[in-house]
Amino acid sequence: MEDFRELGKRLSNWGRWGADDEKGTTNFITPEAIVAAALLIRTGKVFDLGVPFGPDGPQSGAGGRINPILLVSETGQDQAHFPGAFHYADDYIFMPLQAASQWDAIAHVHYDGKLYNGFPANTISPHGAKRCSIEQQGKGITGRGVLLDIARHRDVEWMQVGDMITPEELDACAAKQGVQVRSGDILHIRTGWWKKFVVEKNREEWLKGEPGIGLACCEWLSRHEIAAVCCDNIAVEALPGETDKEILPVHMVLLRDMGMTLGEILNFEELAEDCARDGIYEFFFCGPPIKFQRALGSPINPLAIK
Amino acid sequence: MEDFRELGKRLSNWGRWGADDEKGTTNFITPEAIVAAALLIRTGKVFDLGVPFGPDGPQSGAGGRINPILLVSETGQDQAHFPGAFHYADDYIFMPLQAASQWDAIAHVHYDGKLYNGFPANTISPHGAKRCSIEQQGKGITGRGVLLDIARHRDVEWMQVGDMITPEELDACAAKQGVQVRSGDILHIRTGWWKKFVVEKNREEWLKGEPGIGLACCEWLSRHEIAAVCCDNIAVEALPGETDKEILPVHMVLLRDMGMTLGEILNFEELAEDCARDGIYEFFFCGPPIKFQRALGSPINPLAIK
């Protein structure tokens, strides 16, 4: 097994889009790719890939992340101070930006003192990330989406903790589904892990580990010039991973070396059902992050449109 | 001037999409309309209509709304507890859900004890809205977008406080722009108000009032079967409004009687420049709300794609 540092160096996109680039692999999404992706909207069916943001979400408090807390500042019921009949209701949210469905900003992880494209890790301060924050993806992320339904390919409801997806399996699944992956695609990998959460409603169990991709897939993602990779688990990659010596090596290679944004905790269930029904695993994808300044991530509710 | 209650009753959509409907006018967006809208993606240019979410936003604390507060829970610099090289950065957000670019949930306003479709106002509690919350729009809001650039039509950088847009002006602007409004459109009205904020950076001044539509436009929006209306100001409607007797009568008619969602504090500047350049004021629009459960609104970063 190649060391993640060597792999990262080999797959590195540092400098590829200029010394100042903070967008990484979403640079693969060309205007032409977007125009082509629009043609995938054939029936007008919309699938919302975001999970609900609320008290029943998957966070347990572990790792410093809680479920979003909504607090209502106005119900409207005690308002007599406005002229006329007007009543309004308002609310606040307090939450980790990576509490539920989310994009990781490229600045989300680093090693050896460097972020993607060689920016120093100390550009991240209590005020946020000066470089590679989620704002940089503000004009995206939209284009062609492809679903690889690995759980269905394996004929299981959901894969198990630690189950590791290989490049060969990605190829086999794509072939079986009759879909080709192209440069600039936003790739969606279904492990069934979200379904497990919905069925079992057991946070502790759900967060103990997960199925996902292994290090070898990084090269596959690089070779196919994938723009972003999304998954229905919490970290895209299999946990526990290949070795005991590192945690989250796939995060390190994809985000820090390749500049590839990750979409996590998405719900592919309805979309996957539909794809199985019509055999069409490609679609128009639109998942803009909220432009939180200097943020390390953003809540999302991406739409897949067929 | 017709009283807002009479107007609201005349334009009411209560029951139109069933007694249980919580989506309102976004029901006008048909699959066919989405397919047609996709054809507007001709060059692959993407415009992000969301404003930045940060400390320099337009909120002053007035009305109980502040700018989002980002707090970094991990910078990654003091992490020695992970096996291997992994370092990560994480953050929290605390903010009103209507702090910057946002959809109003239909439950956002009410009068006479009723929300849209007759749901009782007391379905809103400290736990949020049981009915007509922003979650209901989770599969949207996407379709054909049309920009009516009223500020340019008036040949001003921005309109003034209290300037009221009439239905005749909407028609004249559309005619001059050579664009037709259709059933299911998401309508964008540019007053230049956001530009004023960017240029002057004066919150107090910006929040004192605003240009916008008047009550008479409600009928126009109803007649054209608009799905949602967006603006570059804070409340869509002109402030101060037509009479001293009521505040925000347009909110009451649109949200509560018609069930029409409002998009507020959007940035149309780059899009408007482009439309003026190519003369094309229609585009594919994709502005999914985050699915905050029982929430009265959601931050957004809608994309307009041409």
Place this chain on the structure above:
Amino acid sequence: MEDFRELGKRLSNWGRWGADDEKGTTNFITPEAIVAAALLIRTGKVFDLGVPFGPDGPQSGAGGRINPILLVSETGQDQAHFPGAFHYADDYIFMPLQAASQWDAIAHVHYDGKLYNGFPANTISPHGAKRCSIEQQGKGITGRGVLLDIARHRDVEWMQVGDMITPEELDACAAKQGVQVRSGDILHIRTGWWKKFVVEKNREEWLKGEPGIGLACCEWLSRHEIAAVCCDNIAVEALPGETDKEILPVHMVLLRDMGMTLGEILNFEELAEDCARDGIYEFFFCGPPIKFQRALGSPINPLAIK
């Protein structure tokens, strides 16, 4: 068993200190009582009764309460913008006001549409409590403190879930300890429940129920003109309580009928050791609430000084 409503009516302090009173039984604390209490400071030993406020606190998220979340807004390490050498660190807190050691505001509970002293329950809105908020106790709560160490009296490390303390037991414990309870005292009842949490560190277990006082003690507290009652558990009263028909009847009688403030989740361990050693169960007590406007409670760190 007398119904809690009848008991509450019988022990009611409504009107006792005037129709506008919002302080309740802390009115029993006279200047003379404070002067007398000062004489209990004989050795200068200080015991802090507040528990730590942090991530390892007793809240599990159940009942909508989480442990306090501290977020550092400045570490000082990246500050080059100040003239000279100055660096500073700052932080934010997000928490329920009743997350750890706390006073309940008298407005914390109500029944039959009324708060203490007959104030309508709808004086509580999303903006907080107009009446009987914690601010009303701003000049207190200080005076003579008395510890009744029931766990020691029973010769157990800690009492068990549902164990109910009776008035007779309070009397027996006081007699054995050689202490007399007086008008205006702040009474501290030790069940050992906090020790259980510290030893077992099991939130779910700790929150399932608790030992505490029963309804019959309300009359005892009333007869002795206790100013406030504090406990080392989460709700002062035994859970489950006397009947299945009501929850928290002691809360209802003490707070709503008698206007008696409750101190919860205190740590009496060090104090109790000292009292057992020197046989002195009385002390000067000073536990001022933070003056959160319109709040339903306040975090505290009361000092017992001997």
Place this chain on the structure above:
Amino acid sequence: MEDFRELGKRLSNWGRWGADDEKGTTNFITPEAIVAAALLIRTGKVFDLGVPFGPDGPQSGAGGRINPILLVSETGQDQAHFPGAFHYADDYIFMPLQAASQWDAIAHVHYDGKLYNGFPANTISPHGAKRCSIEQQGKGITGRGVLLDIARHRDVEWMQVGDMITPEELDACAAKQGVQVRSGDILHIRTGWWKKFVVEKNREEWLKGEPGIGLACCEWLSRHEIAAVCCDNIAVEALPGETDKEILPVHMVLLRDMGMTLGEILNFEELAEDCARDGIYEFFFCGPPIKFQRALGSPINPLAIK
């Protein structure tokens, strides 16, 4: 004028109470001092020195500090899920720990990479302060309080921005008031600045600068073995200060070199009136911080009791 570094070195308490000390000058408060202070409680009058914590507080958002935001999570009005009559109201707070009346933790400021007692500045991380956090003062701060009413001494309602108090003025004021300062005292210096805020209610004006002590007072505080110094302004020291080369040099010397905790934004108005009336400027003081783990400060509501 001596450089603050030289002054700090000369007045340094590093090592004075051991290499591990994190309490600093509150070590001057002996049990005997507390017993003696208790004798100052002669009439039982209580003065609460904390200001209200609410939306009308003095913070403007400048410097990253806002006024506390109270959000009610339960009003009790929609609760039908409890057996019996029980209704309860609950709330959350979001705020900077230094939003209103507060203790600075000794870790609040640093320079040249060191905190008080030589602890490295990088012991402060996004997780808070490992050393010299406010928890360390958990058993305090209580003892003899002395008020020096400089504003009254100068015969002004309030002093002006930049007005600097000298050691000679502290002596003259104490002499005129007939009070002597002793080792272990908690010193309160009234500039009238809080009164200015209450009268003028102008945050921006109030935060522009302030009267306070100058660097020369550090030696006076050191010589008198003061345990903690409190003021009715935002930073204890005069702003602007002595030179343009440094900001907050008094903070640096007191907190970082001497380990002296600062109490800020206190309200001495009622106490000062009483002291002027009875000529007694000494009192029992009790101002326990909330034990926020690893925090840089704590909200307080100290009581002065005469």
